Amino acid sequence: MNLELRLPLADALLRLADDEMILAHRDSEWTGHAPILEEDIAFANIALDEMGHAGVWYRLVAELRGEDPDTHPDQLVFHRALDEFRCLRLVELPKGDWAFTIVRQFLFDSAEVVRLQALRRSEYPPLAKAAAKIAIEERYHDRHLRAWVRRLGLGTEESHRRMQAALDQLWPYATQLFEPQVSESELVAAGLFPASEPMAAEWAEAAAAILADADLKIPTVGPGMNGGRENHTDHLEPLLAEMQSVARLEPQASW
């Protein structure tokens, strides 16, 4: 690989890693509080998988940057400042009710399925390999989320109302999912990372079909969320304060 592209590729993967990490944080807030025991166990599985995926991406970031893959990930997660995080605003939002969580997870996971399929074709073998492995887990998430979206969209008047309200709130944030990134064109030209626009189209079509089957209407929105991934909602600060609180008690220590 062209050495000049190592750092831009690392930055691209850092975005994916941060998305998974922050979403996993929100997912894990449900443990012990889900609507029924089986869903508690099922959703904990999703959180666990997301955390694992974050770990995989953070390790690749470390390797590309020439950092120690055993220690750099924890450095990134627990000792970066807020303005260094590169996650989507979508994943920062508080978990809301079960409908909000399911719709947010569906929007994110359905986008991941598309992204991972494309990443499997990366010219950087460690990335292609990681994507293939993660894709197997995401396929299961996708199946589970689609089942929930359909059932809750069509279930009762109340569940439909809550799902539609969630979609109305979340769809504007979804426009950020495939926003073209800095240095994207060079990475795309080198076959290292997929182009955003085709993925956006593929995802929008697939998601629209699932939502329509669940009788959920995609809201018409004005211009999408502006500003890049360096801009965050007000929710990220308290989230990071909580996430980093114990590690920062003794910043040099091993836990």
Place this chain on the structure above:
Amino acid sequence: MSDTQWPRYEVFVQERPGRPHQHAGSVHAPDPEMALLNARDVFVRRPECASLWVAPSATVRGGTAEELSQLVAAPVSEEGSPDIEYLVFAKLEERGTLAHVGEVHATGPDDALAAAKAAASRPPLALWVVPAARVERTLPEEAASMFDPSRHKPFRDQAFYHIQTALRRLRRDPLPIASLQNRGKKR
């Protein structure tokens, strides 16, 4: 509408291809697809699993050794009576569990139980018959996404933690601090 914990589905796990599916427990689920997904999340957190079956508990017709000993052979079926396929699960060892042993064709659940008992190679300790049409199964093409992930979670295996080694090392080379006295801290 009354609130329920959803119906129960019995879960059968096949550890490796070629081995019989064994009864592992049950899950609550609103429908067969959710039952299969829930069964995977509850019962396949660790290797090994090659195939998963679920069936509504309400469709299971079972008998223990005591109940079976009282079972009367079903009358010969008349023309036009239904011919339904049932999966048979038998518990043959005290320390074992119900395992898939084969199929019978019968006119109904009682008939199926009698037929299964008659076909058993030795007196089963417990016997279940389940209509084959009500069993939801994982498909071979789904196996990777259903079952592979459990193999990539080594932290669920106690061998991932080297506690004995660490404690032995500490005993050999004690920590360079005085041990804290803790008198009178009993609550």
Place this chain on the structure above:
Amino acid sequence: MTDDERLAHFEARIGRGEKIEPGDWMPPEYRRQLIRMISQHAHSEIVGMLPEGGWITMAPSLRRKLVLVAKVQDEGGHGQYLYHAAETLGISREEMIEALHSGKAKYSSIFNYPARSWADIGVIGWFVDGAAILNQTMLARSSYGPYARAMVRISAEESFHNKQGIEIVLALIEGTPTQRAMAQDAVNRWWWPTLMMFGPHDSESPNTPALVRWGIKTRSNDELRQEFVNQTVPQAEAMRLSLPDPDLRFDESTGNWRFGEIDWGEFWRVVGGDGPCNRERLQARRAAHEDGLWVREAMAAYAARA
């Protein structure tokens, strides 16, 4: 057969090491005791998800976070296996949950204590899961088939729970003075409640004789408690952590670590509902249940139309 004959036959089966399966004849008292024990055990696993679940978001490394999620998820799974075993005896999960939420059903009092620091998570794995393993190993030999099988499955999964706790504590005691102090503080708070987990002295335990005769409980509270102390004191010594018991001393003649008297006043208060977190734990479970009503109904409604 008369009931006396049935009972003799039943007890002979248990004496031969046979497993009692759902549908077998059993004395009503056997069924009642098992439903009580198994559902209590199931509730304990579910409530047990709360003190540790709350620390997932603050786990201080990726490894710790992953492991803690896996552990809490296991606890949910274990509760699920146990509810199933109880259901085979004829009680529904709706009834069991109602009993828990109304305060009628008990669960292990240990979960009525708060997890105050990250070190608590380590000590819970070390002490509470260490104690649970001893209990589970015994219950895996239970005469009731579904309970024994659930316990075998649980035991296989449980040992990492204990080890991950010890791993957390090891990192703390080999760390900074703040970390070491955090570990010692957690030990000071969790030691006595863990000893209370094994229940009252055998002499004060009204349920025990029947449970022993019918192969449900094959070791006494005091026996298990002593084994726990014997296994844990050397671990604490190796880690240079002191235990909050001035009466703790090794008895050469028996090979046992002798220990002080438990504060039975505290034990009965917490069992009776007056522990530090009893109300909070039940409130959390009730809230999850109530907030989830529309979800359960919606999923059922969809299935009804399919």
